[in-house]
Amino acid sequence: NAGVTQTPKFRVLKTGQSMTLLCAQDMNHEYMYWYRQDPGMGLRLIHYSVGEGTTAKGEVPDGYNVSRLKKQNFLLGLESAAPSQTSVYFCASSQTWSNQPQHFGDGTRLSIL
Amino acid sequence: AQKITQTQPGMFVQEKEAVTLDCTYDTSDPSYGLFWYKQPSSGEMIFLIYQGSYDQQNATEGRYSLNFQKARKSANLVISASQLGDSAMYFCAMREGGYGGSQGNLIFGKGTKLSVKP
Numbered sequence: 001n002a003g004v005t006q007t008p009k010f011r012v013l014k015t016g017q018s019m020t021l022l023c024a025q026d027m028n029h030e031y032m033y034w035y036r037q038d039p040g041m042g043l044r045l046i047h048y049s050v051g052e053g054t055t056a057k058g059e060v061p062d063g064y065n066v067s068r069l070k071k072q073n074f075l076l077g078l079e080s081a082a083p084s085q086t087s088v089y090f091c092a093s094s095q096t097w098s099n100q101p102q103h104f105g106d107g108t109r110l111s112i113l
Numbered sequence: 114a115q116k117i118t119q120t121q122p123g124m125f126v127q128e129k130e131a132v133t134l135d136c137t138y139d140t141s142d143p144s145y146g147l148f149w150y151k152q153p154s155s156g157e158m159i160f161l162i163y164q165g166s167y168d169q170q171n172a173t174e175g176r177y178s179l180n181f182q183k184a185r186k187s188a189n190l191v192i193s194a195s196q197l198g199d200s201a202m203y204f205c206a207m208r209e210g211g212y213g214g215s216q217g218n219l220i221f222g223k224g225t226k227l228s229v230k231p
Contacts, residue, residue, distance in 0.1 A: 033218070042117075042204060042221040043158075058218065090158060092219075098146050098208055099165050102219055104158035 002026050006091050006105035013081045013112050021076040021108050023091030031094045032074040033058075033102065034066060036087040043090060049074055050096075081112045116140065117207055117222035125228050126195045133180070134190040134225045136205030145209045147188040148219065149179070152202040161203075164188055192227075200229045 004025045013019055023032065030051050035043040045058030047066040055066045063085060065077045074093075078085060088109050092102040118137045126132035138147065149161040164172045164179045172179040180189040192199055203226075206219040 040223060042223040043206075043219075044221075045218055048218060088156070092158075098144070099163055101148055101160040101163060103160070104150075106157050 004091055004093055004103050004105040006089075006108050008108060009106065010109045011111070013078075013110070015081060015083060015112060017081050018077070018079050019081065020078075021089055021091075021110075023074045023076070023093075023105060024072055025074075025091075025093040025103070026072065027093060027103065028071070029093035029103075030071075030096050031102075032068065033092045033094075034064070034074065034076045035090045035092065036060065036085075037090060037107070038087050046076065046089075083112045086110060086112045116220045117205055119205055119222035119225050121225045122223075123226040123228070125230055126192075126199075127230050128197060129194055131191060131193045132195055132227065134192070134203050134205075134227065136188045136190065136222060138186050138188060138205075138207050140186075140207065140209055142209040145207055147179070147181070148206045148208070149177070149188075149190045150204045150206065151199075152204065152224070153198075154201070158204075162190065195229045197229050197231060200227060202226050 007022045033048040034046040037043050044060045049055045049068040052071040067075045088107045090107050091105040094102040116139050145166045147164045151159045162174045162177045164181045176193045178191045202224045204224045205222045
């Protein structure tokens with residue numbers, strides 16, 4: 001049972017390059033989320049999705065786009081990477097009930113030079 | 114204003130002793146949930162315990178318990194009989210709204226780094 005799988009685990013980009021982070025979950029969860037974690041800041045929500053074909057902005061959405069074409073996948077895109085986007089990115093998924101925890105992937109460490 | 118406040122950036126505890134990690138929250142929603150996650154140095158986020166706003170009893174999960182004081186808006190995590198493997202970052206998080214009333218978004222505190230001394 002894989003749970004939530006993020007690819008890649010590490011990536012180094014140059015400023016201005018683009019890339020896509022992939023999140024896949026095998027728990028049939030409706031809700032999926034992308035967070036970024038910066039030192040001393042905790043986790044901040046970038047975008048989220050409440051079902052296939054839906055996406056919405058979180059607390060820090062600027063510079064990112066997302067897509068949820070399939071229920072099990074949630075993609076996070078950086079169109080033109082900036083050094084300020086250097087961070088650890090976490091994907092999570094959960095059921096719709098409010099007492100259900102979010103299940104997290106292992107994170108992607110992204111460095112923008 | 115911060116919705117989740119963890120006032121202890123770092124804490125030390127002796128092995129086998131109990132430790133309390135503080136968390137206060139701010140919400141006007143009568144229906145909410147509080148979660149604690151552990152993040153070891155390897156980086157993954159591990160769910161520990163959940164407390165719902167309408168739960169009458171404090172949540173417990175093994176060595177973890179949640180000291181929920183609703184009137185004070187606090188949800189402190191208590192770890193009993195600390196082990197070396199408990200050394201990690203601990204995050205308190207809140208989800209506002211009940212079923213159908215929220216998108217399940219979690220709001221995280223900035224975390225507390227716990228170090229267990231042998």
